Amino acid sequence: MSTIISPSLLSANFLDLKSEVEMLNNSEADWFHLDVMDGVFVPNISFGLPVISQINKAARKTLDVHLMIVDPDKYVEDFKKAGADYLTVHYEACTHLHRTIYHIKDNGMKAGVALNPHTPISALSEVIADIDLVLLMSVNPGFGGQSFIENCLTKVKDLKNLIKEKNSSAIIEIDGGVNIETGKKLIEAGADALVAGSFVFGSENPTKTISELKKL
Numbered sequence: 001m002s003t004i005i006s007p008s009l010l011s012a013n014f015l016d017l018k019s020e021v022e023m024l025n026n027s028e029a030d031w032f033h034l035d036v037m038d039g040v041f042v043p044n045i046s047f048g049l050p051v052i053s054q055i056n057k058a059a060r061k062t063l064d065v066h067l068m069i070v071d072p073d074k075y076v077e078d079f080k081k082a083g084a085d086y087l088t089v090h091y092e093a094c095t096h097l098h099r100t101i102y103h104i105k106d107n108g109m110k111a112g113v114a115l116n117p118h119t120p121i122s123a124l125s126e127v128i129a130d131i132d133l134v135l136l137m138s139v140n141p142g143f144g145g146q147s148f149i150e151n152c153l154t155k156v157k158d159l160k161n162l163i164k165e166k167n168s169s170a171i172i173e174i175d176g177g178v179n180i181e182t183g184k185k186l187i188e189a190g191a192d193a194l195v196a197g198s199f200v201f202g203s204e205n206p207t208k209t210i211s212e213l214k215k216l
Contacts, residue, residue, distance in 0.1 A: 003187055005213050006031035006064045006173070007206075008197030009055070010046055017051075020201070021058045027207045028214045031064040031086075033175070033195045038069040041093055042141045049075075049082045056083025064195075066114060066175065068141050069093065073100050080107045088112030088135050088173075091123055101130050112173070116141060117149050121158040128168045133193075134159060138186075139176030148177025153189045160190035183216050 007029050012020040024032060034052055039045040056063060065084040069075070072089040079087055087109045094100045097113065104111040112133035113124060117140060124134065136159065138152035156172060163170050173193035174186050183194050196213060203209040 001192065003183075003191070003214065003216060004030045004171070004173070004193035005210055006033040006193055006195045007200045007210060008033040008035055008175070008195050010035040011197035011201040013201070017055070018058055021055055023206060024210075025058070025060045027210045029061065029210050031062040031193070032059050033197075034063060034065045034084075036065065036067050036069060037141075041070050041090065042068045049078055052079070052082040052084070059083075062086065064088070064173075066112075066135060066195075067093075068114075073103055076100075076103050076107055076109075080109055084109055086110040086112050086133055088114050088133060090114045090116065090141075091119055092116055098127055098130065101127060114141075114175075115155075117152070121155055121162055124159075125162060125166070128162055128166045128170060131168065131170045133171045133173055134163075135173045135175055135195075137176055138174050138178070138182075141176075148179075148182045152176075153185055156186060156189040156191050178213075180212060180216070183213055187216050 035046050037044045037046040062085045063083050064086045066088045087104045091113050101111045110132035113131050114135035116137050138149050171192045174191050175195035178194045178196040179199045200206045200209050
């Protein structure tokens, strides 16, 4: 399987969002990564359901929605209606994670679980077989443009081993500090999907940058 590239629209130009969506539609990007932040679980506020609903009208690729919010269970049905294909919640935000995973699945979406940098891979040992995607944060969540945390490479390898041990089919996705250098290391460690925000949208030629990431 070739590496999945999921550019994060958090770094897009919101004054010209339709053009940014069209650029991704016409690029080698596989998914649209949509970061939803509530200012409570993380120290930033991004966008929510109305924006995702509008993106869904123009997007021709998978919507990869990452919830960085408290009480994500309250909004599962709403994000399905807005167009989410993958819905990823944070381990740290879910009191009853198994229930949340199946709430997502029962609403016809793929279920993802994200881990903050300080959370060990072992936290997922009891649910890894139920998960479609694990999102490892390689920066502290909340803001784009942060430096890559190198220990994430070890976590990718540990997660790959856990997935094999438990016979899980979960995809490993990485979010934070992804560029050509870190992307190559992550793929070598076992990552399946890369989220890139400022590296893509801050480049002179985002389409070319996506293509370069796709070739890693």
